[in-house]
Every structure is written in C-alpha cells, then in structure tokens.
Amino acid sequence: MASVKKVKLCNVRDINEGEIKGFRVENKNIMVIKIDNKIYVYDALCTHRNCNLARMGLLKNNRIICTCHETEFDIETGKPISGLARKPLTKYEFEVEDDIINIIIP
Numbered sequence: 027m028a029s030v031k032k033v034k035l036c037n038v039r040d041i042n043e044g045e046i047k048g049f050r051v052e053n054k055n056i057m058v059i060k061i062d063n064k065i066y067v068y069d070a071l072c073t074h075r076n077c078n079l080a081r082m083g084l085l086k087n088n089r090i091i092c093t094c095h096e097t098e099f100d101i102e103t104g105k106p107i108s109g110l111a112r113k114p115l116t117k118y119e120f121e122v123e124d125d126i127i128n129i130i131i132p
C-alpha cells in the first residue's frame with residue numbers, strides 16, 4: 027500500500043481572506059488560498075509555463091488568474107477555464123488540526 031506523508035504548512039490565521047500564500051515544502055511550490063473562509067491548497071506552478079501563482083496569481087470571481095499569460099483556473103477544481111494552460115493545477119488534500127494546516131503528499 028502506498029504511503030502518504032503529512033506535512034505541516036502553517037496556522038490558518040497566517041492566511042488572510044482573499045490571499046494566495048506560497049510555501050516551499052518537500053521540494054514543491056505550494057500555495058494556500060483562503061477565500062470566503064474556505065481554504066484551498068494547490069501546487070503553485072501554473073501548468074502553462076510554470077509561473078509561480080503565489081507571486082503571479084490573482085483571485086477573481088472564484089478563479090485563480092495567472093497574470094503571466096492570463097490563464098484562468100477554477101478555484102474549486104483547479105481546471106483551466108480559459109487561456110493557454112491545458113492541464114489542471116494539482117490539488118492537495120489537507121487536514122486542519124488545532125488550527126494548523128497539514129497537507130497530505132501522496
């Protein structure tokens with residue numbers, strides 16, 4: 027059976043409403059998004075040409091917009107809705123324990 031790894035990211039209070047915050051863990055660029063008090067965790071690299079969405083991303087109308095070449099990703103699924111990217115963003119499962127966000131790395 028494949029093993030999974032749980033990695034501590036941050037406290038939920040470290041992320042402001044409407045913010046995309048980047049982390050580097052396990053050699054991966056991860057972004058945590060908080061919007062409408064809901065948290066999303068994705069790989070931060072745009073699937074078009076690897077712009078880091080923690081720096082180059084904007085949130086608008088439930089979309090993550092890569093400002094490098096304007097691809098828009100659905101915030102719920104990570105799928106590209108418009109623009110140049112064809113692959114969805116990798117979404118990470120996570121748990122919140124005592125206000126700490128731990129992501130699950132498969």
Ligand code: FES
Nearest residue numbers: 072074075092095
């Ligand atoms: S790198 Fe994101 S749209 Fe091109």
